Amino acid sequence: MRKIAVAMAKGGVGKTTTAVNLAHGLSMLGHRVLLVDCDTQGQTSKFLGVTPKHGLYEFITGKDRKGEYISKRDAIYASRKNLWLLSGGIELVELKNWLGEQPRDVRQMLLGKALIPKKGTLDYLIFDCAPGWDVLSVNILMAVDEVLCPVALQAPSMEGLKTFFGYLMSAQKLNTDLELKYILPTMFDRRTRHSFVILKQLNKMFKRQICDPIHYNVRLSEAPAKGQTIFEYMDQASGADGYRKLIRRVNSDGSK
Numbered sequence: 001m002r003k004i005a006v007a008m009a010k011g012g013v014g015k016t017t018t019a020v021n022l023a024h025g026l027s028m029l030g031h032r033v034l035l036v037d038c039d040t041q042g043q044t045s046k047f048l049g050v051t052p053k054h055g056l057y058e059f060i061t062g063k064d065r066k067g068e069y070i071s072k073r074d075a076i077y078a079s080r081k082n083l084w085l086l087s088g089g090i091e092l093v094e095l096k097n098w099l100g101e102q103p104r105d106v107r108q109m110l111l112g113k114a115l116i117p118k119k120g121t122l123d124y125l126i127f128d129c130a131p132g133w134d135v136l137s138v139n140i141l142m143a144v145d146e147v148l149c150p151v152a153l154q155a156p157s158m159e160g161l162k163t164f165f166g167y168l169m170s171a172q173k174l175n176t177d178l179e180l181k182y183i184l185p186t187m188f189d190r191r192t193r194h195s196f197v198i199l200k201q202l203n204k205m206f207k208r209q210i211c212d213p214i215h216y217n218v219r220l221s222e223a224p225a226k227g228q229t230i231f232e233y234m235d236q237a238s239g240a241d242g243y244r245k246l247i248r249r250v251n252s253d254g255s256k
């Protein structure tokens with residue numbers, strides 16, 4: 001099973017868009033995918049047009065907020081064929097408090113421990129991360145092997161990248177398997193010089209990790225309001241082509 005965090009220190013760079021479309025694309029190839037929403041904004045449910053009753057909070061703590069027992073199976077929502085969701089949202093504020101109260105030596109590992117599936121039941125775990133750095137982000141970076149980092153081709157994005165590298169390096173001290181595997185340039189706009197300048201910089205810095213850029217595409221920003229992925233909303237849009245390329249690349253790196 002491959003475990004990939006879609007993460008970046010900045011908001012609005014296309015993390016959720018990437019996590020949702022990557023997860024759906026892989027599931028359409030026949031892989032069994034669990035998408036884990038680790039953001040208090042809980043956008044993945046909206047992007048998929050579903051309203052799960054429970055989610056990551058219940059999955060980890062084993063209870064709902066009233067203290068009723070919730071099984072792991074009930075916390076997971078079947079959102080499409082081969083695509084399951086552990087939804088995020090405001091309950092994650094409480095999850096972070098709960099994690100903070102756990103013994104210091106285990107608290108960073110609880111997410112990874114809770115998410116070990118039965119052998120052969122899942123092919124991909126995809127995490128949609130929040131921009132900041134807290135006990136939940138640390139847990140994610142302890143639970144995964146690969147990081148996919150979307151970088152918006154806009155002026156201040158290199159700063160976000162620097163901040164994120166700081167996070168990543170401190171996490172790599174604790175999780176030596178953790179690898180920055182993919183840099184995904186997003187919001188590529190041919191009309192702006194910025195796009196080309198930043199893309200060139202990224203190409204130089206990340207020869208191995210750099211992926212083909214996702215173009216700025218208004219269809220990608222319309223799809224969430226319909227509760228559809230780009231492949232459902234407009235399969236022929238340039239955004240769909242962009243994400244198909246990414247999915248091909250990730251898929252061609254094989255299974256683990």
Ligand SMILES: Nc1ncnc2c1ncn2[C@@H]1O[C@H](COP(=O)(O)OP(=O)(O)O)[C@@H](O)[C@H]1O
Nearest residue numbers: 011012013014015016017187215216217220221
């Ligand atoms: N390539 C793109 N072209 C146009 N709009 C995009 C693109 N990628 C994402 N968006 C839109 O930009 C906003 C931020 O994207 P989102 O994926 O939510 O970012 P993050 O999760 O990093 O905060 C959303 O409204 C989304 O629909």
Ligand SMILES: [Mg+2]
Nearest residue numbers: 015016039043
């Ligand atoms: Mg997001």
